[in-house]
Amino acid sequence: MKQYKLLTPGPLTTTSSVKAKMQVDHCTWDDDYKSITRWIREQLLALAQCDANQYSSVLMQGSGTFGVESAVSSLINPDSKALVLHNGVYGKRIVTMLKYAKRDYVEYGEDYKNTFDLDKVREYLDQDDAITHVIVVHSETTTGMLNDVEAIGKLTHEYNKTFIVDAMSSFGGIPMAVQDWHIDCLISSANKCIQGVPGFSFIIAKRDLLEASKGQATTLSLDLYDQWQELEKDNKWRFTSPTHVVLAFAQAIQELHDEGGIEARYQRYKHNNQLMRQELAKCGIRAYIDESLQSPFITTFMFPDHVPFNFKDMYEYIKARGFVIYPGKLTDADTFRLGNIGEIYEEDVRNVTHHIASYIKELQDAK
Numbered sequence: 133m134k135q136y137k138l139l140t141p142g143p144l145t146t147t148s149s150v151k152a153k154m155q156v157d158h159c160t161w162d163d164d165y166k167s168i169t170r171w172i173r174e175q176l177l178a179l180a181q182c183d184a185n186q187y188s189s190v191l192m193q194g195s196g197t198f199g200v201e202s203a204v205s206s207l208i209n210p211d212s213k214a215l216v217l218h219n220g221v222y223g224k225r226i227v228t229m230l231k232y233a234k235r236d237y238v239e240y241g242e243d244y245k246n247t248f249d250l251d252k253v254r255e256y257l258d259q260d261d262a263i264t265h266v267i268v269v270h271s272e273t274t275t276g277m278l279n280d281v282e283a284i285g286k287l288t289h290e291y292n293k294t295f296i297v298d299a300m301s302s303f304g305g306i307p308m309a310v311q312d313w314h315i316d317c318l319i320s321s322a323n324k325c326i327q328g329v330p331g332f333s334f335i336i337a338k339r340d341l342l343e344a345s346k347g348q349a350t351t352l353s354l355d356l357y358d359q360w361q362e363l364e365k366d367n368k369w370r371f372t373s374p375t376h377v378v379l380a381f382a383q384a385i386q387e388l389h390d391e392g393g394i395e396a397r398y399q400r401y402k403h404n405n406q407l408m409r410q411e412l413a414k415c416g417i418r419a420y421i422d423e424s425l426q427s428p429f430i431t432t433f434m435f436p437d438h439v440p441f442n443f444k445d446m447y448e449y450i451k452a453r454g455f456v457i458y459p460g461k462l463t464d465a466d467t468f469r470l471g472n473i474g475e476i477y478e479e480d481v482r483n484v485t486h487h488i489a490s491y492i493k494e495l496q497d498a499k
């Protein structure tokens with residue numbers, strides 16, 4: 133089977149050693165397996181720079197969205213009101229979850245090109261005492277925007293609100309002092325910057341929040357409290373867990389350490405992301421958002437207008453050369469996206485940008 137390198141924001145290209153761990157069949161109640169689950173839970177708290185006496189981690193079956201929905205629908209009760217800050221599709225998805233859960237909320241939506249104005253967040257908090265929770269996406273995968281969760285956390289702490297962060301596409305790829313930044317609950321998943329394979333999400337939350345969520349969930353399978361209780365008892369998952377994925381994830385954490393930890397991985401991502409944008413700018417392809425707002429994980433690019441550009445054509449051209457890229461998700465502009473997380477190195481970035489440049493040149497020559 134032909135192997136492609138994925139320039140997508142997850143699933144992403146994993147190492148062969150991560151994939152190799154999935155050759156073993158494990159049973160779920162065995163002590164060896166439970167000790168792997170325990171190790172992963174401890175590692176996640178350490179990566180998040182959280183004190184294990186104050187925070188705990190919960191692994192949850194399903195993709196990242198399942199983890200966000202588990203947290204949102206379990207932590208926010210009928211007396212709560214959430215302020216959802218959104219500037220992309222993933223932020224809006226959280227609003228949809230609140231609708232399904234029939235929970236009260238107010239939205240502060242920004243244009244997808246902008247990050248949030250802290251003064252406006254303050255206005256929402258000043259004007260509405262009923263707000264109990266603030267929810268935001270850290271790296272908005274729609275555009276590649278990196279929202280400043282440290283600053284928002286400071287503000288929510290000042291107002292004594294609970295702060296929930298969807299750090300799906302950023303956690304593990306950029307240093308995050310979760311506790312110091314006053315993040316009360318953070319959600320991410322196995323197949324993003326920790327570079328595992330898809331199959332589960334995880335929630336890192338304050339113990340007192342988890343305690344308080346007892347009996348609040350709106351669904352059985354996504355009940356965060358029940359899942360946490362079962363894991364706290366003896367590191368056993370409720371219901372069937374994705375055993376192969378868990379083994380692969382433990383290896384992925386080990387490889388994150390081997391790379392030099394989150395800081396070293398961040399430097400690799402940042403370098404490759406900058407190189408990608410710089411090389412594409414040379415052939416007239418510009419990023420959708422301002423450089424100062426750009427995350428090091430994924431970039432949204434505008435279609436070039438000096439050639440008769442066709443995304444599907446370019447996609448096939450690049451795929452034939454071993455790389456898979458990602459369509460855009462914006463309704464107001466024609467865009468495509470390139471992720472640079474996963475086992476992607478400078479050579480890969482040079483290769484893919486070279487292929488894109490050749491494609492553009494062919495279009496120019498044909499004109």
Ligand SMILES: *Cc1c(COP(=O)(O)O)cnc(C)c1O
Nearest residue numbers: 195196197222269271273300301
């Ligand atoms: C990937 C991602 C999710 C979760 O998506 P799934 O397809 O459910 O894994 C949520 N939020 C953000 C910001 C993401 O990048």
